[in-house]
Amino acid sequence: MAGDIDPNSVGPQTLAVIAGRDTQRQFGFVNPPVCHGSTIIYPSVERLRDRKVPYTYGSIGGPAHETLETAIAQMEGGYRTRLTSSGKSATTLALLSLARAGDHILVVDNVYRPTRNFTTSVMGRLGVETEFFDPALGGGVSALMRPNTRLVIVEAPGSQTFEMLDVPAVAEAAHAAGAFVLMDNTWASPAYFKPFAHGVDVSVQAATKYIVGHSDAMLGSVTTTRELWDDLDATYKVSGICVGPDDVYLGQRGLRTIHVRLARHMSSGIELAEWLQQRPEVAEVRHPALPSHPGHALWKRDFLGASGLFGIVLKPCSQDAADAFLNALRLFGMGYSWGGYESLIIPVDPRSYRTATTWNANGPALRLHVGLEDVADLKSDLEAGFAALAAAG
Numbered sequence: 472m473a474g475d476i477d478p479n480s481v482g483p484q485t486l487a488v489i490a491g492r493d494t495q496r497q498f499g500f501v502n503p504p505v506c507h508g509s510t511i512i513y514p515s516v517e518r519l520r521d522r523k524v525p526y527t528y529g530s531i532g533g534p535a536h537e538t539l540e541t542a543i544a545q546m547e548g549g550y551r552t553r554l555t556s557s558g559k560s561a562t563t564l565a566l567l568s569l570a571r572a573g574d575h576i577l578v579v580d581n582v583y584r585p586t587r588n589f590t591t592s593v594m595g596r597l598g599v600e601t602e603f604f605d606p607a608l609g610g611g612v613s614a615l616m617r618p619n620t621r622l623v624i625v626e627a628p629g630s631q632t633f634e635m636l637d638v639p640a641v642a643e644a645a646h647a648a649g650a651f652v653l654m655d656n657t658w659a660s661p662a663y664f665k666p667f668a669h670g671v672d673v674s675v676q677a678a679t680k681y682i683v684g685h686s687d688a689m690l691g692s693v694t695t696t697r698e699l700w701d702d703l704d705a706t707y708k709v710s711g712i713c714v715g716p717d718d719v720y721l722g723q724r725g726l727r728t729i730h731v732r733l734a735r736h737m738s739s740g741i742e743l744a745e746w747l748q749q750r751p752e753v754a755e756v757r758h759p760a761l762p763s764h765p766g767h768a769l770w771k772r773d774f775l776g777a778s779g780l781f782g783i784v785l786k787p788c789s790q791d792a793a794d795a796f797l798n799a800l801r802l803f804g805m806g807y808s809w810g811g812y813e814s815l816i817i818p819v820d821p822r823s824y825r826t827a828t829t830w831n832a833n834g835p836a837l838r839l840h841v842g843l844e845d846v847a848d849l850k851s852d853l854e855a856g857f858a859a860l861a862a863a864g
């Protein structure tokens with residue numbers, strides 16, 4: 472079952488259920504076995520020599536890895552996928568496989584902050600020059616291309632500030648200049664953005680977020696086109712960047728329900744975003760699914776949905792008042808990461824790290840992750856926060 476269904480013949484929700492699953496290879500079980508192990512015993516010296524066995528060594532992956540790798544590749548529309556220990560190590564693997572000394576890389580200014588810092592520090596030490604660009608440029612990045620531009624790194628929307636980006640236009644400009652596009656596709660997940668249908672060459676997922684979906688494991692994935700696969704896979708096999716079977720199992724388990732979870736994250740997120748737009752304490756709501764968002768048309772054209780992550784900017788208030796707001800919240804936990812079933816909130820300070828664009832908002836900026844709770848309860852929680860803000864003001 473499942474293993475013999477053509478993934479191109481079914482709808483996206485069916486694909487999330489069947490992708491990578493082959494019950495005949497799983498002793499009939501619905502889910503893949505979790506094989507713990509470093510060593511895999513070869514049946515003969517001939518098979519050891521030709522390595523034509525399903526699995527070769529613990530760090531290269533086992534049955535659970537293969538299931539999730541196949542599923543992510545099919546859902547994102549790429550050629551193949553490798554799994555890593557986190558979203559960060561997935562980006563590290565992709566960069567180590569693609570960039571070489573002497574290369575110039577273009578990085579969108581609203582990229583995930585550790586990616587920004589990794590390119591300027593580690594990749595800089597290895598002889599790669601990083602230049603940041605404004606996400607509003609879109610196809611205008613062609614003006615920044617140099618003969619040695621190897622890679623353009625994008626994210627849409629930015630996970631703290633939520634500007635959209637014209638991915639196909641950037642891809643066209645990059646390809647015309649002989650460069651590749653690496654996208655961090657974590658915000659939309661494989662369910663809501665299909666990177667390879669929009670010109671992306673390498674897609675990275677912080678599977679820690681919506682794929683795992685329950686805040687109980689760290690996991691990353693790198694998916695590439697056929698053209699870039701051999702380099703990626705060779706780097707993977709020598710780098711030791713890998714992940715154990717328990718976390719992979721949690722990732723494949725989470726992936727099966729990603730469509731129902733995201734549908735709720737999306738509807739609750741939009742409902743709260745619209746409600747926040749009406750609040751007198753809020754200066755701005757930054758959510759691409761709202762028609763007032765400057766990137767709304769791009770989101771509507773290219774994305775199949777929205778996740779539960781968006782930003783707000785409060786009207787200017789004292790630090791004490793903003794702190795009182797956050798400290799009064801009970802359902803919105805204060806914590807990094809997102810993509811689990813629970814609501815989260817975090818203050819952000821884009822002014823402190825951007826270089827190609829300026830952040831002009833005067834009031835405190837906050838990032839919300841809307842979880843699977845009742846929206847009425849989440850509104851009550853935020854109302855308590857606003858009452859504390861007014862009392863402290």
Ligand SMILES: *Cc1c(COP(=O)(O)O)cnc(C)c1O
Binds near residue numbers: 657678
């Ligand atoms: C969290 C995150 C990452 C890194 O993922 P980890 O699994 O925490 O290392 C990368 N990109 C984005 C957009 C993220 O939100």
